[in-house]
Each structure stands twice: as C-alpha cells, then as structure tokens.
Amino acid sequence: MGSPRLALVGTFVVGGLLLFAVGLFMIGDRRLLFTERFEVEADFGNVTGIAIGTGVRLAGFDAGEVLAVEIPLNPGERFVVRMRVREDLRPLVRTDSVAAVLTDGLLGSVFIQIRSGSADASSVADGGRIRGVDAVEIADLIEEGRDTFRTVAAEFLGLRAQMSATLGDLGETITTTNELITGVGEDVDTITSASAAVMDAARAVLADTRALVENLAEGHGTVGRLLGDDALYTHLVGSVRETEATMQAVRRSAEQVEQAIDRFGGPDSETVRMLADAGEAVAHARDAMSDLAENTEALKRNWLFSRFFGERGFYNLDQLTRDEYRELFRDDRYTPLRIWVDGDLLFEAAAAGEITLAPGAVRRLDEAMAELLDYPRDSPLVVEGYAVGGNPGEEFRQAQAHADAVRAYLVEAYRRVATLTGTMPIGSAAGGSPSGDGRWNGVALTMFVATDRLTAPAPAAAGAP
C-alpha cells in the first residue's frame, strides 16, 4: 500500500473524527459545556414535558437547560427542577424571579421561562431556589377555550337581541326626529314671522320712546316738569334699555335659528347635535319673545305710556268701551279699513251653546282677508263682533263669541300676531253696515293702517261702527 493511499486513509479517519467533534462541540455549546454557568432550582406541581436537557430561557433568551427533576417523596409536595443557567445572566435572576413552564408554540417543545426579578431583590445564589409556575395543559386550554367560546356565543346572541332592540328604537327615534324637525320648522316659521313683526313694532316703540324721553328730559310738557324726580327718570331709562336688550336677544335668537336651519340643510352626520342646537335656539327665541311681550305689556300698562300705545295701536281693548273704541276712528294718523262678513253662513252652534266656524266660513273669511293682505301685516286688526236678536246682554255675548271664533282662525291661519289682533264686541248696532238698517249679524274685520304707510290711491276710511 503506497503513501498516497495511506494519506487518504489518514485524511478519512482524521477528517471523520474532526467532523464528529464538530457535532459534539455544537451540542456542547448549546448545553453550555464551554460556558460558565450556575445552578438554580424551581419547584413545580406539574412537570409535564420537562426532562433533562429541556431548554431554559430568561426573558426569551436561551439561558441554559434542565439538569435534573427531583421527584417529591410525598403526595402534595412539589417537584424540584434543577437548572443550569449561564453565569453572565445571574444578575437578572433574582430571589423573586419566577420560573414558568411554557410551550414553544402549539407544537413546539416545552421550555422553562425564567422571568427577571425586581431590582430590589438580591441575585439568586448558586443552587438557590426560585418560585415555579405550573405548566398550562393544552387540555385545560381547550376546555377554557370551549368555555370562552360558549360565553362569547351567549354574549353574541345577547348582543344580537340588543342590536335588534336598538335598531327598533333607532327607527322610532328617526320617526320622532322627523316629527320634531317638522315641528321645529313650523315653530321656526312662526317665530321668524312673529319676531319680525314684533321687532318692527318694538323698534318703532323704541324710537318713539327715545324721542319722548328726550322731550321729557328737556322739560317739555307737564310730565317733563315731573322729571325732577330722578327715580321716575331712571325707571324710564331702565325700561328702554331693557327693551333694547330684549330686542338684541330676539335678534341673536333669530340668527341662531337661521344658522340651525342652514345646518339642517346639509347631509351632516351631526344632525342630532344640530337638532339639539335648533331646539335650544327655538327655546331661546321663545324666551326672548316672552321677555319682549312682557316688557312691552309692562310699558303698555304704564300710566304714562298707555295713551301713547293706544295711539300706536297697541290697544288693550279690554280697557276700552265701545264708545272709546269708536273714538279711535277719528284719529287721522290711522286709516281704518273695514270688511263686513255676514254671519248667516259663517257660524254654527256647537255643543254647550258655543259657536264655531261653519264649514264654508273659511272661504268667506279668506275672501275678506284677501282685501287686507295688501297692507302692512303689523297693522292692528280688530275683529268687531255683531249679533242680532235677544236682549243687549245676549247680543253682546253672541257678538263676543262671533269675534273670538273669527280671531282664532285669523291668528292660526294667517299667523297674525296675537297682540296685534284683538276683538271688540259691538252688539247689533252697526253704522255703515251693508244691511242698510244700521244692524249687523256677523263680524267686521277692521284694520288700522298707518296713514303715512298707505300708497296712493288711498282707500276710503271706514267710519265708526
């Protein structure tokens, strides 16, 4: 056998042994045979899957392996697992560290995970013991998963029922919202038209009041001389300022209503919030209108301004007798326009002696109002009630009922401002009525239009009833 062959044999043997040694080194390296290490123990009640050589990790880092599993001597005692851990990881293994048996994935091998201890605890000594947490059995997990699934299924069914109920409620809410929006729209229309009329009137009142106060402050007239009384002056100025503040509130409320209406127009997902805004704005507008009405009413009832308001048309008709009412027709600053409406087909007797409008009354009243629609809507309108038959008391009561029924319709159908629409039961005497005999059964719609606001040719003024 020649040298080359011997060399090949030597190569085969030595190379094979080296390769074998590489395998040994790789395994030994994984088993920390060439690394400084220390031993630590942990006790477990269940050591499923743990055997000699089972991997040990510290916070996920390969740290060592299991050296031995000591079997307890008595039932109830715990297994003690002795582990070999890299020495350089000892600072992380503290006396309060916890060892847990985990599985590397569903199919992976079992390993022991050591959780780093707290900084306050001391490092574990060589051969020291730490607390162990038992392994989680797959069967337990499956059982727990089954229970969880049942719970989730039950919750899901409950949720579905709740969803059904919620959807039903949502449908009702949408219906209610639609109705509310419709209602708000009607309220807004009413408030907008009413507030415009009231604000115009209030603006005029303020201008006149301011002029009057200035005259009084300059000492004109008897009252002017009374202005030495500071309390009265202060009261007047306060009333004016309060009215101005009320007007500003009305204006702001109207602006809010407009903004809310604009926002209602868009397909915004914040409809609900806007609806709330609109409702709030409407409420503010109502409050402001109420304040204005109260303040205006207060001014009207003030002894100093009652006449003034009477001249402006803000009559408190309850305080006027029929003769005083007839006196108003002599005031040339206003042109009274009267439309006579026959009551024969206008009313019908309702239960309990009340009188309501007959089915054909609406058309007749609309025809009558058509003649007055060309004049400013803020002109005071007085529904004069007439009735024939019976004693004067009965005629008065009947006339009042006629006037009330017609006024209610006008306020409702023509959005007349209630404070600018009054009633005056006259009775049977009706000077200038179409009947020709000075008597009338029905109503007369008398509108007091400011003479300076009439356009030529001016209509003929009606005479006193």
Added chain:
Amino acid sequence: MPDFFRRFVVAPPARAGDAVVFAARAVREAFRPPFELRETARQLYEIGWLSVPLIAAAGFAVGIVLSMHTRASLQRFGAEALIPAALTLALVRETGPLVVGLLVSGRVGAGVGAELGAMKVTEQVDALEASAVDSFKFLVVTRMVACVVAMPILTTVMNFTGIVGGWVAETAISGMGFRTYFEAAFSIVQFTDYLPGTLKTTVFGFIIAITASYLGLRTSHGTQGVGRSATRSVVLASMLMIAANVVLVRLIFFVFPETAE
C-alpha cells in the same frame, strides 16, 4: 426425512453457532498481535475512503428529501422554524446510521463476501496459511476493524452532508443562511441523541464484516458459490443489521431514558 431434518433443523443452529464462534474469534484476535496495520489501513481505504462519495451523495439526497417532507408536515402547523432541528434529529438518531449501514452492507458486504469466497475456492487462503500467515487475522480481523472504524466516520459524513442537503432545500425556499440553519439544526440535539446514534454503527460495521467474511470463507461449489456468498452476505448482513438496530435502540432507550421522549 433425515436429510430434511439435518438441513433445516440441525444445520441452521449449527451454522449460527459456528458464526458466533467465528465472530468471537475475530474479536479475540483483534486484540492480539500482530495487528496487521498495513492491511487494516488498506481495508480502511477500500471500505471507508472509497465509500465516501456514495455516502456523501446519498446523505445530500436524503437531506433534501427529508427537508421537503418535514416542511410539508410542519408547514400545516406553522412550525417551519423547526425544520432544521427536526431534520437533524431524524438524521442523527436513526436515518443516518441505518442508511449508512444499508449502503455499506450493499457495497462492502458484497465485495468482502465475493473477494473472500474467490480466495477460498481458488485456495489462496490455503496458500496464505502455507506462507505462515494467519489467514483469519489477515483477512477477517483487518476487515472487521476497518468496518468498525469506518462506519461511525461514514455516519458522520452522512449526517453532515444530510444537513447540508437540508439547508440547500431550505434556502431554495426561504433563503435561510447556512450559519443560522446550522445553529438551528443542533438546537434540540442532545449528546444522548448524537453519541449512541453514531456509535451504534460500529455494531453495524462488525455485523457486516463478520457476516460477509464468514460467508466468504465458507464458500463452496466453485465460482457459483462465490456469487451466492456475495448475495447472501448482502441479504443476511442487512437483515442482521436491522434486527440489531431494534435491539440497540431499545438498549439506548434503557440506558438513556430521555432519548425515548
């Protein structure tokens, strides 16, 4: 009837006993000088070195096939990361030693059986004896020692070429680096997996060498008997080796219980 009885009832145990004595003599002679080192080296060259290409190629192919099969199985559970370790464990524990044993049994068993059979029928064995050469030691012990030494080395070659084959198959799919694959390959392999699995092939080598040598030196009926000895050597060596493997695995489990888990 007596001929049938002698052939099928008496002869087999007698031959088995003869083989056991033959094997025992080989073991005993292995430790007695002269050691015939030069002939042993020649047999190492023939049996070991010349088998390396076959073993390396087979190992590479087995590694690729194992990797593909392992991937197909583990991929269902999303455990592709375990492919290197699973493949290495399978190679080191059983696949490598058994495949090497069968390959060597086929290549070496047939060769030794035919060579010694031819020497027997051509009376070369008698010529060696006439030359004052211990034919048993020169022909049998050297081959036995060569087989026992070569088998663990060939198994190691098979294991590493199998790992390389597995890496080639894995990197073609996932692009995994060799260092990463190699470190992952030995992540769960224990000494109790690696050492018994590799060293048990010495028993395989002993069985192959003794079986082939015994059948070769018992060859009769001329050249026809030589062919029959070669065939019988391969078949009987393979069967004995597989049977011995069962016993060895059981023995390993007994000595190293953790390997059974």
